[in-house]
Amino acid sequence: MQARIHVTLKNGVLDPQGKAIHHALAGLGFAGVEDVRQGKYLELELADQDRAAAEQQLRQMCEQLLANTVIESYAIELDGEAVA
Numbered sequence: 001m002q003a004r005i006h007v008t009l010k011n012g013v014l015d016p017q018g019k020a021i022h023h024a025l026a027g028l029g030f031a032g033v034e035d036v037r038q039g040k041y042l043e044l045e046l047a048d049q050d051r052a053a054a055e056q057q058l059r060q061m062c063e064q065l066l067a068n069t070v071i072e073s074y075a076i077e078l079d080g081e082a083v084a
Contacts, residue, residue, distance in 0.1 A: 001046040003058055004077040007067045008039035042066060055083050 009015050015037055022036040044061075048054045058076050067074040076083040 001049060001051070001054055001079055003044040003046055003054070005042040005044070005058070005062060005066060006039060006075045006077075007042070007062075007072050008037060008074075010071055010073050013071045039072075040066075051078065054078060058083070 009018075017038040018036040021038060022033060025033050025036070044058075046054050046057075048057065055076070055078060058078070062074045062076070063069060
């Protein structure tokens with residue numbers, strides 16, 4: 001089972017890396033970019049074939065290690081489908 005996790009800063013949280021990327025893009029002549037928010041993308045290959053158990057385990061991974069839930073949000077895809 002393949003999982004994809006997208007971790008991004010919550011709205012309102014300052015994103016200095018995003019600002020640096022935005023500035024660099026402007027310096028390269030990409031003036032049409034209004035804002036940049038930077039995040040993390042992770043792929044995990046899971047041995048578990050029980051979808052419900054995998055979803056629960058992925059949420060625990062995000063809550064305990066992969067995302068700082070105070071300032072970050074995460075979205076999980078499992079075998080190409082978004083997990084609610």
